[in-house]
Amino acid sequence: MLHAGMRIGELAALVGVSTRTVRHYHRLGLLPEPERLANGYRDYRLRDGVVLARVRRLAELGLSLDEIRDVLADDRGRDLREVLAELDADLARQQDAIAARRRRLAVLLDEADLHPDSTVPPEMAAVLRELPAGGSKLAELDRALLTMVGSKAESGGMAELFGPLIEPEAVARGHRLYARLDELADADPRDPRVAELAADLADHLPEEMAVAVAASLGDGENGDWLRLVSAELSRAQAETFRRFVRVLRERAANREGRER
């Protein structure tokens, strides 16, 4: 035999990878170290090229280098089918995931043409557009709250919770709900306006959603969000919120009692 093999750069070019990749495979044990020439250079033979090409084919299919090592070790390919089948299932899952993200993206891109802050669901965006932009700190907090809650897929009735506060008729009837909350900034928690406003807030929730609201305010996720909101309020304002929620709960309980 003529023993003129190849050097690492030639082999790499032949198979279409970098020399760094070839050495990487050596360290991982995917490709055995070939003999060395007198000067220390690696001297590659035909079988090295065969193995390297095999590794690359499997890698391009998407197998991890660990998996490839397992496949090469088992070498009588019966195990390969399992790996390939599993890989196919994994790729199918990835396809589904990507398709789902593209669907969400498509919605957002459509929405983006209508409204710049397009990271919230459509119905949230509609409510946000109606909230007064400046003037009331409470409105700001509601904006924040809605943005947060909007990030969960099921918004749990929060849009409906705040919708009534800004409906034109409510404003026209002189309830001025936001303004009255603002006025309680420095008030005492026992101020009579607290109970009064809490009742008015509750009255302006349409009946059919009071139950859902009471539930979503009470438990877990949304309850914790409201805790953060309360932390931004004065004591009287926070007390108003608490009473508001309590009234809603009582009404929900009553409704439930009547239905039994």
Next chain:
Amino acid sequence: MLHAGMRIGELAALVGVSTRTVRHYHRLGLLPEPERLANGYRDYRLRDGVVLARVRRLAELGLSLDEIRDVLADDRGRDLREVLAELDADLARQQDAIAARRRRLAVLLDEADLHPDSTVPPEMAAVLRELPAGGSKLAELDRALLTMVGSKAESGGMAELFGPLIEPEAVARGHRLYARLDELADADPRDPRVAELAADLADHLPEEMAVAVAASLGDGENGDWLRLVSAELSRAQAETFRRFVRVLRERAANREGRER
């Protein structure tokens, strides 16, 4: 304001991430560090929750954290649409890539039911099946060469190159091409059998593919593969190969001359 904010674990649970993730976002500057309590604990407020939720929504869409930081910096979202559009294009490319891999996988999985060594294209597998398994070192080398060349999408006529060597008629006619190559192992390169076998090899290539073979043997990729094969052969055997290729080239040149 009541200043009872949240600790990191509560905030993380609220938004649905790990505390490690929150701290990671702090280090990357995606989420500003909040005030600290007297004991050193981070004290999160409403705005932190809002930002964190926003970051998560963008991250779940597939934006990199760097991109998210850019989006948050520009903050008036007009730039967001570009990023989202680019992301969508990227996802589309990923979908295509995955689909292509699944198609190749499907072919391999079908082939796997027929032949265990299923990492080569179907037509290669067919040729490999026919090659004698033991006995001839030359056949072994051909197996290796075919496996390698099979890894490239266009196989460049290599299947056709070796096909004739094993066709039953050729064997029946007593040419014994492999056996005669084996017999040249210790021969002198000037042995008359060398030229004789080279001519016989060339004769057994169907005319219509001689051109393609001559071309694919001559240049780049396949030529380098053949260099590795020659390195495994004795001088006389390698000389046979060289003459074989030379004869093919001459015939191809003649054919081209006649066509002009």
Next chain:
DNA sequence: CAACACGTTGCCGCCGCGTCAAGGTCAACC
């Protein structure tokens, strides 16, 4: 003899965190 293209080993960087490690803090139970 200098330039230049190749080879050698080895270590850092990437991304989005997970996972220890080695402590400090706080409420609840004995």
Next chain:
DNA sequence: GGTTGACCTTGACGCGGCGGCAACGTGTTG
């Protein structure tokens, strides 16, 4: 009092698949 246990703090390493750089040797060419 002490002792769990659940939380918090900073810091460092790990992963996958290499890319890139450093610091050096080797071999061919002008």
